[in-house]
Amino acid sequence: MEQTTIFLSQATAKAYTEGILSEIKLEIVKDEKDGGNKVEGYIxxxxxxxNYTTYNITAKATTKAGKPNKSYENLVAFMERAHSIAEVGEEEATKVRVNGQVNPWTSFNQMGAKTHKVGYKTGFVSIISELKDPRSIFEVECFVQSVDDEFDKETxxxxxxxILHTLLPIYNxxxxxxxxxxxxxYxxxxxxxxxxPGCQSAHIVGNIGNTKEEKKTTVEYQIGGAVTKTQTKNVNELILTHAGTMEQQYELETIQRAIAEYDLVLESKKKRAMESNKAGGNKTVGGTTIGASAAAGHRNFGF
Structure with missing residues (x-):
């Protein structure tokens, strides 16, 4: 099939979850910009x-046109009806379904250290009577920069x-x-x-894996014997189950320009974070969008 070229635009980046409400931290607060109400927090x-999936939530009471926001109304009603496992136990907890978005982001601390994470966001939560297919999945359209073997971080x-190192086209x-x-x-x-050649624009579907990984370390002491310490960390992975190339390919020159532009954005955000540190601030500058090439040693295709 003949492939055509498309220019950069916001790509598909869907997240879907059906399960039991484990935790709810939502509140109605005043928006600092316009003074109106908004719901913010997470579930x-x-x-x-x-497996547990967390969705960040923000919804203003009114739209840009000044009309009532249906997302806000949905979330207020949800807050009134929903009960989490933490509140009432798993048997009585609310069952929910969420259609949201995959939301990768980059932030910097005051020392200029970069953190890149993948989160999920939504503005609408549905309460359901029973679980039919509890799961957490994703679907994205992206540009594949490289494909590399995964290595154990310790050994x-x-x-x-x-690991597919990809770039996800977003707004602007x-x-x-x-x-x-x-x-x-696979x-x-x-x-x-x-x-x-011509197969770097990908359509990928898979599972969202958010698990807790425990590592136990035993230390021997001359006095008192052995002590075992347990370290727990959250592991957030997007795990491919299906993949194929898109019929329309992203325009390579546009991808390259986007990488250059967001490298500049990255440097600006890093500078702001470090200047905040010098000024005595205590915050992380986040929400950075960045397109960086794969790390040294990775095979890059098309660049």
């Missing part, structure tokens, strides 16, 4: 015994999985880096597909 949804031994001709994990059974196929 966390349990989809199985180990540096290959895990068998691969922007981009955000987005890494997607490829299971071992790793070779992804390498073969996305390294072909």
């Amino acid at each position: 966390t949804i349990k989809t199985d015994d180990i 540096q031994v290959p895990t068998g999985r691969a 001709n922007g981009i955000e880096p987005l890494d997607i994990v490829v299971p071992q059974e 790793a070779m196929a992804c390498k073969q597909l996305f390294t072909q």
Whole structure:
């Protein structure tokens, strides 16, 4: 099939979750810009015994046209009716369904250290009577920069999985880096597909994995014997289940311009964060959109 070229525009970046409301932290506050009310906070949804997905939420009471905002009305009603596992236990907790967005972002602390994370956001939550298919999934259209083997961070031994380093087109001709994990059974196929000329624009579907990983370390003491310490960290992964190339390909020159522009944005945000530190501030400058090339040593295709 003949492929055509498309220019950069906001891409599909869908997130969907069905499960039990584990935690709810929503409140009505005053908007600092216009003084009106808005709902903001987050909810966390349990989809199985180990997976939990958190959605950040913000919705103003009125639209830009000054009309009542249906998202705000939905969330206010949801706040009145919803009960979390933390409040009433799992049996009585509210069952929910959310259609939201994948939301990668980059921030800097006062020392200029960069943090890149993937979050999820929504402005609408549905209460359902029963769970039909509890799960958390995503669907994105993106530009594949490189496909690399995954290595264990401690042992540096290959895990068998691969990592798709992609760029997610967003609003205002922007981009955000987005890494997607490829299971071992699909790793070779992804390498073969996305390294072909004209096959860098991808349509990917998969599971959202948000789990807690525990690491136990035992230290021997001369006096008192051994002590075992447990460290827990959250692991947030987008795990590919289906992938293919888009019929329309992103225009390569536009991607390259977006990378250059957002490298400049990145430097500006970093500078602001460090200047805040010098001025005695105590905050993280976040929400940065950035398009950076893959790290040194990665294979880049098309650049």
